[in-house]
Amino acid sequence: MTARASAARSGAVARTIVNRLAGLTGFRHVIAMVLAGAFTALALPPVDAVPALFAFAFLLLSLDRRRTLLGGFVTGWAFAFGYHVAGLYWISNALLVDGDRFAWAVPFAAAGLPAVLGLFAGLAGLFYVWLRPGGWTRAPALAGLWTLSELLRGTVATGFPWNLPASAWSFSDALLQPLALIGAYGYGFFVVLFALAPLMLLRRTGRPERGLGVVCLLLPVIFAGYGILRLAGAPDLDTAQPIVRIVQGNVAQTEKWKPDLLQAHLAKYATLTRTPLANTRPSGVDDLAPPQLVVWPETAVPYALNREPRLAAFLGSLLSPGGLLMTGVPLRETVPGNPAKTRSFNAVVALDARGRIAARIHKFHLVPFGEYVPLSQWLPVGTIAQTGSGFTAGPGPVSFSFPGLPRIGALICYEIIFPGAVTEAGGPRPGLLVNVTNDAWFGVSSGPYQHLVAARMRAIEEGLPVLRAANTGISAVIDAHGRVLASLPLGRTGTIDSPLPAPVTNKTLYARGGNFAAILLAVVALAAGFLSRRK
Numbered sequence: 001m002t003a004r005a006s007a008a009r010s011g012a013v014a015r016t017i018v019n020r021l022a023g024l025t026g027f028r029h030v031i032a033m034v035l036a037g038a039f040t041a042l043a044l045p046p047v048d049a050v051p052a053l054f055a056f057a058f059l060l061l062s063l064d065r066r067r068t069l070l071g072g073f074v075t076g077w078a079f080a081f082g083y084h085v086a087g088l089y090w091i092s093n094a095l096l097v098d099g100d101r102f103a104w105a106v107p108f109a110a111a112g113l114p115a116v117l118g119l120f121a122g123l124a125g126l127f128y129v130w131l132r133p134g135g136w137t138r139a140p141a142l143a144g145l146w147t148l149s150e151l152l153r154g155t156v157a158t159g160f161p162w163n164l165p166a167s168a169w170s171f172s173d174a175l176l177q178p179l180a181l182i183g184a185y186g187y188g189f190f191v192v193l194f195a196l197a198p199l200m201l202l203r204r205t206g207r208p209e210r211g212l213g214v215v216c217l218l219l220p221v222i223f224a225g226y227g228i229l230r231l232a233g234a235p236d237l238d239t240a241q242p243i244v245r246i247v248q249g250n251v252a253q254t255e256k257w258k259p260d261l262l263q264a265h266l267a268k269y270a271t272l273t274r275t276p277l278a279n280t281r282p283s284g285v286d287d288l289a290p291p292q293l294v295v296w297p298e299t300a301v302p303y304a305l306n307r308e309p310r311l312a313a314f315l316g317s318l319l320s321p322g323g324l325l326m327t328g329v330p331l332r333e334t335v336p337g338n339p340a341k342t343r344s345f346n347a348v349v350a351l352d353a354r355g356r357i358a359a360r361i362h363k364f365h366l367v368p369f370g371e372y373v374p375l376s377q378w379l380p381v382g383t384i385a386q387t388g389s390g391f392t393a394g395p396g397p398v399s400f401s402f403p404g405l406p407r408i409g410a411l412i413c414y415e416i417i418f419p420g421a422v423t424e425a426g427g428p429r430p431g432l433l434v435n436v437t438n439d440a441w442f443g444v445s446s447g448p449y450q451h452l453v454a455a456r457m458r459a460i461e462e463g464l465p466v467l468r469a470a471n472t473g474i475s476a477v478i479d480a481h482g483r484v485l486a487s488l489p490l491g492r493t494g495t496i497d498s499p500l501p502a503p504v505t506n507k508t509l510y511a512r513g514g515n516f517a518a519i520l521l522a523v524v525a526l527a528a529g530f531l532s533r534r535k
Contacts, residue, residue, distance in 0.1 A: 030078045033062060037082025040195075043168040044087050046449040053168055053195035060142050060196055063128045076125020076149075077118040084114035087163045090445035097253045097441060117153060117160065124149040133529030136209040139200055139216070141529030143192040144522035151185055151515065154418060158365060162417055163450060165191040170453040173483050174227030175220060179460040180508040184419045186518035189525075194219045234481045237282055241499040242405055244467055245291035247272045248475040249300060250493040253440040256471075262302045269300055272495050273318045273325075279494030282477065282485040288497050290320040293405055297471040298328035298346070298413055298438040305329050305349050306357065316355030324358065324402050325351045328412065328436040330391075331360065343392045346371060348410040348436055350400065358402055362394025363412040397423055399430040406431025406500070409464075413437045416468075417454040419461060420514045431503050433458065433466045440472040444490055448474050456482040462511050463504035480504045 024032050036059065042052035059079045066072045092109045095102040124145035133141040146165075154161030165188035169175040178187055193216045200213030249269050255261055273294055281288070305312050315325055329349050335341040346363040363371070371391045399409035409423055409430035416422060416435045423430060435455055439448040452474045459466045460482040468476045473490035479501035486496045510517070 029062065030074060033058065033075055033078035034082035034085075037079040037084075038086040039082075040079075041083050041086035041163070044163050044446070044450065045167060045170050045453045046446055048168070048171040050168060050171075053165075053191065054198050056142075056192060056195035057199035059125075060138060060199060063125055063142070064138065066125075066129045069126050069129055072125040072127075072129030073122040074125075076128070077115075077122030079125075080118035080121030081114050083121075084117045084163070085111065087446070087450075088114060090442045090447035093443045093445060093447075094441040120149040120153040120156075121146070123152070131526065131529050132533050134532040136200075136212050137525070137529040137532045139193060139196040139209075139212070140525035142196065143189050144525030144529070146192050147185055147189045147518055147522045150188055151518065154185070158368075159418060161419065162414070162454070164188050164419075165195075167450065167453050167457065169220070169223075170456065172224065172227070173481065174224045174231060176457065176460055176482050177227035177230045178223050179457055179482070180230070180463060180504075180510055182517040182521075183461050183510040183515055184457055185515050186510075186521055189518065189521045190216075190219055190223070231481055231483075234479070234483075235502055237285060237479075237485065237499045237501060239285060239288065239499050241502065242292040243288050243290065244293040244295065244477070244498055244500050245273070245278060246295050246467055246469045246475045246477065246488075246496040246498075247297075247300075248470065248473060248488045248492065248494055248496075249297065250472050250491060251440065252472070253438075256299075256438075256440065257302065266301065268493075269296055270315075270318055272493070275495060278497035279492075280486050280488055280496045282498050285499065288499070290323075291497060292320070292323050293467075293500070294319065294323065294325045295434055295436065295467050295469040296325070296327035297469040297475075298436045299330055300327050300436075300469075300471070301329040301349075303329070304332045305351070306331050306333060306360070309355070312351055312357065313355035316351050316353050319351075319353040321353055322404055323353050324405065326408070326410065326434055326436070327351070328438070331362075344390075345394065346391045346412055347394075348412060348434070350402065350408075352402075359400035359408075361398055361400070361410040361412075363391065363415065364394040364396050365413075365415045365418065366391055366393050367414070396425075397421065399424060399428060406503070408432050408434055411435045414451070414454075416458055416466070417451070419458070420510075422458050423462060423464075423511075429507070430464065432500065433462070433464050435466055435468045436470075437468070438471040439474075448472075448490055452476060452484075452487075456484065461508065463506075463508040465501035465503060477501065 036055045040052055040055040042049040062075050063072055066075055092106045095106050095109055128142055128145055150164055164184045166184040197213045197216035200209045247269055251265050319325055326348055329347055331345045331347045332342055335343050348361045349357055350359040352358050399407050401407050407430045411422055455466050455468050456478055459478045459480055463480050465480050466478040473488055476487035477485045477498040479485055480503050486498050488494050
């Protein structure tokens, strides 16, 4: 048998298997879609099994066989449900930190959240069945609808754009560089097209679709080529820049808020800040000056610094002259106009060497049920983070200036996952992003790795370096091209010293245009699908 005949036979067998699986009906069809979505999640970090993306083919073939809008909705929902169950399993770990109070909620987190997030993909499936694109436009139409559904997922009800398809290519610095042009949503359009490329090559619908399949299969090569060229022009670290220190205290979540351990945790951070030599530095960097900027993780200081001037003065004494400490801290203050009431914030406070508060930035994307309870007047449950009545949301991303440092924007926890929403709209543009977080809630799981990838993606999109301080890891210095210059792994106590990476010279195309490219790609793909609708 010739090689060509063998390839043709293999292709026929593959078509038969895929068609039979996609042709299942009823409950078996729903289960097959859930399993296909869960398998696709293997492409996400830290597994990075990129071929798992090809399971998108089952979604497209199944949608082509649906005859009702409800069938299209259920198909899209089931696929996304499996994807999010497998990709977000680690969220349940947060509920087990205080299992006596919240273990009952594990099924709601493990299945309820994916079920809600799946609604957006369900709408994509519904509209695909309504559109019924024909020929070569089927794959682009699905990619366009998936892109729009991800935009909705990242926006509606404050949004939760975790594990966007673009993160499946995070194993390569070069492959991520197109984010600077079209952002994570726009890049996800091409990731889905790549995922559907083998199906386009297997189907016998004519040369246009097979030709498109060849091009889509080569997309990683094309994008990697662009990325290699872009990285070739990236500057090296300049040791003349201000030195930063990131402190990773590695305090277990089960011990973090025990009253008799609070001072010991604070002393641990103070000792690490005073340590002359850091545990980790970027490769090839030696003999650094004392740090001018020190960053501690989310709620590393367990006391309200705006009410503790002596503690603030002590923390300032840890710094070198002219230095700045940025730390996560819970703040409490009286409500303006109602001194009998108080409100709390999950915040980042910047302290100078005299212990004066140079800036305070409040978290604006609060975690539902973690930091506040939606519809709290009707739901008799407390917050997972034990914040009493919950935190008050801040106004949005803001930045501040401090002598000797670039303008700094601060993001707390998962605020870094939102494309196009990490710098203040219409305000002064920062030259540095600081992300403080506490991923100890999620233990040793996929969550911290996926969170780090999101920070790398925002660095590329905005063309800004990111300093990431995580309580139990993964802390990192990330340059403006998304490269991790130095990091501390999960479960490690230590510090990172590094010269401050420079931002890109000019604003990236994505920083200027936002998600316009993603919407344009989706609209063009859907217009092509509409013009080629099947009867």
